[in-house]
Amino acid sequence: MVDSPVVGQCECGAVAGPLGTCVDYYHAILSEEQTDPRMYRWHALVVCAYLLQHPSRAHEKYLDAQFRQLQLYVDQGLDALLRVGARQVARNKHGARSNHGMEPLAAYAPLPRGGPPGYFRATFCGLPVRDGSFVSDGHLAYGHRVETIADATVESWRSMTPGAS
Template sequence: MADSPTPGQCDCGAIAGPLGLCVDYYHGILAAEQADPQMYRWHAPVVCAYLLQHPSRAHEKYLDSQFRQLQLYVDKGLDALLRVAAHQVARNKHRAQSSYDMAPLAAYAPLPQGGSPGHFRATFCGLPFKDGSFVSDGHPAYGRRIEIIAEATVESWRSVQS
């Protein structure tokens, strides 16, 4: 398990950035997504990466599927992840008996047991926030930064020994 963070340090190991800890960046992103449909496209990888980097803020029973979704995103990209998400929404509208179809994620490794890695080479505290925006240099640049955070999250979780 990760050590307890010191003041000014996030539980993912990151040092607070200009907006504060990762939770402050996360809430800022979620608020900004509400006004920016292009930014919202990265909502699923943002949520999965944040919760996997901060599992104490997550529901443990969902972390495995979030890890698999993040692996799909890193492996096949945003459009593939959005297709899987749309499939899940369609299933829910038809009141499927099981709440989540794991078949699209079956090829991906389960969440390693043994606790959170506690350190990630890229975190939310490192996201630039300029001119009151996470996307001041464009949506593609923002998307690439989210992809880097996702890659770092998957990489660190894969390093956890079972």
């Protein structure tokens, strides 16, 4: 397990929130997804954004694909990302190992070198939790907050590439 660089501060630069650091929020989200399957719609965004904001907790070989998945989301939306994910799961069930179904992600920029960025305008520590839930004000509101974190993650990584938008 990797410790946060500063007590009360995350690798992503965020200050701890009421639940603790981002890893505490991440585990709480994953736990709540188990009791609220409607939250699962945003699971891929949660995982990709969390690992890209905290790459020391990720397997380095997957970060590029996770960055490309977030770019696909930013470009085409959540439904497109879910379709690609479903296609990858289906391919894996049939034993297709070539390129792991990366064709839909090939058009997107690779993960920039020299990261991670030092700042993300939206992080997991900023997620509101009410009555022990991330969805107490509705699933769409939760989804918008997760999407904001995903957008901020792509934005910060892209800013590391000269001339990137």
